[in-house]
Amino acid sequence: MGTMIDFNVAGQRFQAYRSEPSGPPRGAVLVIHEIWGLVPHIRDVADRFAAAGYVAVAPDLMGLAGLDTVLMAELGAQRADPAAQSEIQPKIRAAMAPLNSPDKAALIRAGVAAVFEQLQSSPESAGRTAVVGYCFGGTYAFALAVEEPRLAAAIPFYGHANYSVTELSAITCPVLAFYGADDSALVDALPALATHMKEAGVDFRHTVFDGAGHAFFNDSNPTMYRTQAAQAAWTATLDFLEQQLS
Numbered sequence: 001m002g003t004m005i006d007f008n009v010a011g012q013r014f015q016a017y018r019s020e021p022s023g024p025p026r027g028a029v030l031v032i033h034e035i036w037g038l039v040p041h042i043r044d045v046a047d048r049f050a051a052a053g054y055v056a057v058a059p060d061l062m063g064l065a066g067l068d069t070v071l072m073a074e075l076g077a078q079r080a081d082p083a084a085q086s087e088i089q090p091k092i093r094a095a096m097a098p099l100n101s102p103d104k105a106a107l108i109r110a111g112v113a114a115v116f117e118q119l120q121s122s123p124e125s126a127g128r129t130a131v132v133g134y135c136f137g138g139t140y141a142f143a144l145a146v147e148e149p150r151l152a153a154a155i156p157f158y159g160h161a162n163y164s165v166t167e168l169s170a171i172t173c174p175v176l177a178f179y180g181a182d183d184s185a186l187v188d189a190l191p192a193l194a195t196h197m198k199e200a201g202v203d204f205r206h207t208v209f210d211g212a213g214h215a216f217f218n219d220s221n222p223t224m225y226r227t228q229a230a231q232a233a234w235t236a237t238l239d240f241l242e243q244q245l246s
Contacts, residue, residue, distance in 0.1 A: 042058050155241075
């Protein structure tokens, strides 16, 4: 349904998957993948946004992150097998080591910003651009909200947001965040984040789904996927986008 398009940031080339609606666009959505990269699941999510009427672009940020795209996709597929957890976790930690570099994090943010700039400046979206991200992508959705005052809406799924009140006060768009109740690290930190968002004057809305954990939206991972939570989050996402991009 979609096509691959090229980007360049700091002399480094990367690609993105672009999916178009069948009629006039209702706006644009920047879709940021999980740590596993631009896998078929994320391209499918982009297609879902396009079917809902939005131009959707999902960049492949693995190269900018210094990660092996093929290896991460393989590890992500293996992680879906509960029997492989003890064997696969050390491999995942080793493969993700480049993310500890501040330079790589800055390059990822620059890549996200480049995609946003293209969407924001396109007549098709008319300045109505939102970001949606999952896990790794949720973290960078928060980052874009902090760094980009023209962003119309941010929808992070189970992302980290380690920012001060001063940093959060730079957010000008409403934020709709989703979490699974069993994702203890993020849920334990949520009350403090909500307090900081309120102090910063940010319109921060969040939902925690009982019986769900990290990656509950990923229907390619039968171990983590939770149908009811995913469907409720999807409906809420589309309602939020309609409110903010109309």
